[in-house]
Amino acid sequence: MARVAVVTGGTRGIGAAISKALKDAGYKVAATYAGNDAAAEKFKSETGIPVYKWDVSSFEACADGIKKVEAELGPVDVLVNNAGITKDGAFHKMTQESWHAVVNTNLGSLFNMTKPVIDGMRSRKFGRVINISSINGQKGQFGQVNYSAAKAGDIGFTKALALENAKLGITVNVICPGYINTEMVQAVPKDVLEKSILPLIPVGRLGEPEEIARAVLFLAADDAGFVTGSTLTVNGGQYHA
Numbered sequence: 001m002a003r004v005a006v007v008t009g010g011t012r013g014i015g016a017a018i019s020k021a022l023k024d025a026g027y028k029v030a031a032t033y034a035g036n037d038a039a040a041e042k043f044k045s046e047t048g049i050p051v052y053k054w055d056v057s058s059f060e061a062c063a064d065g066i067k068k069v070e071a072e073l074g075p076v077d078v079l080v081n082n083a084g085i086t087k088d089g090a091f092h093k094m095t096q097e098s099w100h101a102v103v104n105t106n107l108g109s110l111f112n113m114t115k116p117v118i119d120g121m122r123s124r125k126f127g128r129v130i131n132i133s134s135i136n137g138q139k140g141q142f143g144q145v146n147y148s149a150a151k152a153g154d155i156g157f158t159k160a161l162a163l164e165n166a167k168l169g170i171t172v173n174v175i176c177p178g179y180i181n182t183e184m185v186q187a188v189p190k191d192v193l194e195k196s197i198l199p200l201i202p203v204g205r206l207g208e209p210e211e212i213a214r215a216v217l218f219l220a221a222d223d224a225g226f227v228t229g230s231t232l233t234v235n236g237g238q239y240h241a
Helices: 013-024 037-047 059-073 096-124 135-139 145-168 190-200 209-220
Strands: 004-007 028-033 051-053 078-081 127-132 170-177 231-234
Touching (some): 013 037, 013 209, 028 059, 037 051, 078 209, 096 170, 127 209, 135 170, 145 170, 170 209, 209 231
Parallel strands (some): 004 028, 004 078, 028 051, 078 127
16 A cells, blocks of 8 residues: 655645655655645646645644545555745844744754654554755855754754654654755845855755755655665765765
8 A cells, every 4th residue: 555645845846746656655744834825736737646735833733634635545654844945135134024034943843743753654664754854954154053953953853753752663764964955045136156156065966855855855755764864965076964
């Protein structure tokens, strides 16, 4: 029977690539999104993957959303916590709203999404939780105190939850992408990209969303049970933790 996978932020960018890769590998996939209805409907029509709209920073919304997914697709075996936002700015100018919005979405969502599925995984003695962090959660980034703090928190969350569930057939791992060729990075001015970003990447190019998706497929597999609590860096050699 096909495993059921949920991918948050699963209709655009890295999340869309992950959703598609899981579907192509035989998983039943549910892709969540926060607000872009047009992009979600386009993704659904192109891929046939069902989409679900809710705010991952809300515990109640996540609990209700997971209930709906499980009623329609079955118990969740694989959870990919990919949803994230940025509200960049130097810390001395950062508002409390910008801090809470980023931390609640990028870190709080890991609690909100994982809590409703962990008991089922524990009772079935199988589960895969894969968290998408960032190179900036490892090394920090100017103007991203909120984002870097949240993404670093994702790594700590992963390590502790992995220890608690290792004997129950549940693995918990984190992927830290570097600069990936998504809409967010494409919005960076070309001269900044070529002079300030690409020279820092030893392989000399941006990563592709599909390269992150392949890392997710590896960690999600039934036979990846000896890999847990790990941080997988996919950044073209730019940074080594």
